[in-house]
Ligand SMILES: [Zn+2]
């Protein structure tokens with residue numbers, strides 16, 4: 001089935017659909033006839049749209065297994081670079097978490113070295129009070145504002161990145177793209193004309209037809225079949 005009859009090109013590695021690879025990519029995935037129709041055509045590229053593909057308005061091209069257009073890498077995330085995007089996201093999350101740990105360890109070291117928990121202060125009513133946690137945080141913020149601010153920033157960033165990474169891994173494990181996940185939610189809403197045209201029973205049973213088990217789904221993203229490399233090896 002996967003007979004790659006076109007020349008290796010950079011566009012191919014990016015998952016761009018062209019006249020040369022259109023017929024091959026049309027066979028890559030089944031059409032569900034709900035999100036992706038067999039005879040759909042991209043009016044901009046004038047190409048038949050393979051299942052799971054989408055035209056990116058920013059890049060002005062149709063992308064195979066389109067996930068989303070990432071503004072941070074200024075590129076589309078599609079069939080053959082999704083794994084690099086996941087590695088990139090993992091390294092970003094690890095970097096932010098490492099920075100948070102380093103900042104927290106530095107502040108904790110200061111507290112221990114300076115024996116801040118043993119210190120006292122005089123409150124507004126003139127009573128001597130021991131340093132509690134809230135006062136300690138205030139003290140550290142006033143003494144080392146940049147480090148405390150950096151710690152707060154990287155902690156928030158770590159949680160955001162980790163959440164997004166978990167979401168992307170969930171999509172990989174269930175063989176969905178961000179585009180399909182968003183459109184799936186939309187299609188399942190009662191306002192969707194696609195669904196409301198269907199009988200109620202059929203509208204309720206729409207499901208992801210591309211998932212073939214966890215390992216198969218992981219392999220599809222992390223060890224994708226690359227048409228260009230297959231051509232090279234022939
Ligand atoms: Zn297009």
Ligand SMILES: [Zn+2]
Pocket residue numbers: 056057058059060068069070075076077
């Ligand atoms: Zn794009």
